[in-house]
Amino acid sequence: MKKLVVLALSAAISAGALAQTFPSKPITIVVPFAAGGPTDLVARQLAEAMRKPLGDANIIVENAAGAGGTIGAGKVARADKDGHTLLVWHIGMAATAGLYRKLPFKALDDFEYLGMINDVPMTLLGSPKLEAKNYKEFASYIQANGGKLNLAHAGLGSASHLCGLMWQSALKLDKAMTTIPFGGTAPAMNALIGGQVDVMCDQTTNTVSQIEAGRVKGFAVTTAKPLSDNKVLKDLPSLQQAGVKDFNLTIWHGLYAPKGTPAAVTKRLNDALKVALKDPEFIKRQEALGAVIVTDNRITPEGHKTFVAGQIKSLSAVIQAAGQFAD
Ligand code: MLT
Secondary structure (H helix, E strand, O other), rough: OOOHHHHHHHHHHHHHHHHHHOOOOEEEEEEEEOOOOOHHHHHHHHHHHHHHHOOOOOOEEEEOOOHHHHHHHHHHHOOOOOOEEEEOOOOOOOOHHHHHHOOOOOOOOOOOEEEEEEEEEEEEEEOOOOOOOHHHHHHHHHHHHHHOOEEEEEEOOOHHHHHHHHHHHHHOOOOOOOOEEOOOHHHHHHHHOOOOOOOEEEHHHHHHHHHHOOOOEEEEEOOOOOOOOOOOOOOOOOOOOOOOOOOEEEEEHHHHHHHHOOOOHHHHHHHHHHHHOOOOOHHHHHHHHOEEEOOOHOOHHHHHHHHHHHHHHHHHHHHHHHHOOOO
16 A cells, blocks of 8 residues: 555655746647648747746647648647647637547547637638629629639638538539638639639638728628627628528647646646637737637536537538538
């Protein structure tokens, strides 16, 4: 019995020491999409807000794009379990679970869920060369020409891909649009502005400034209600208001570490995340782009994981109904 007490005590002391000495080197946050996109923006703003609560830690953001975010996520799943390699990812953690027949990780088994960050609406966009002036004209044009047009996204299982899938299923097009994958919606946005692609669905964190500057046309938001209570995109209807029955899509972002990262370290990271999400500067920057910081129990590791498990179930049904899968 005495031996057990000594063992438990030494484990507690080493966990406490670990938490005190963490981080012992620069922390890398992996973003599984190209630099300059909405996921990258959330990660960089979060990194700034987590530096201080982690003792002025050096936090580096690294972009590892490809395959709808699954390459970067797989990289983190296989990283050292010491808390110095983290992942910021979004709804793709749930969408890819139902879409890909083979993945380099298991969403619910290969990560420590550190807590969620925000909820972000999406916007339906058209290239500036389209004549449509509102959603009704836009939808009629797509209905008549869908087979000749292309829709950009950030890879199979990305938020922009999922939104495009759901929206096209709702439109019941005779001929589906051609979908064009990019390493992220930052390069995809450049192609939309340049008229190389016709349509994209992307997060407000990447689209508010482009719509307001007139570089692309915004036609609707994907949340059930318009963003009337936000400071941005007030004049855009929701797709539901525009007649797309029951359409309701919000993109959430979460923070993850490799499964097996010590509990003392994951607690330190969750504590720092909670401080960051209360940082007025971080909140202001996120809200200015239509994002809403998570304040409910999804900020806890348990709440985060339970929420994602539910999203895997609901999104798998949507993806299977659209007859989509990826190898
Ligand atoms: C997505 O469509 O999943 C994201 O916007 C990708 C990105 O952050 O570039």
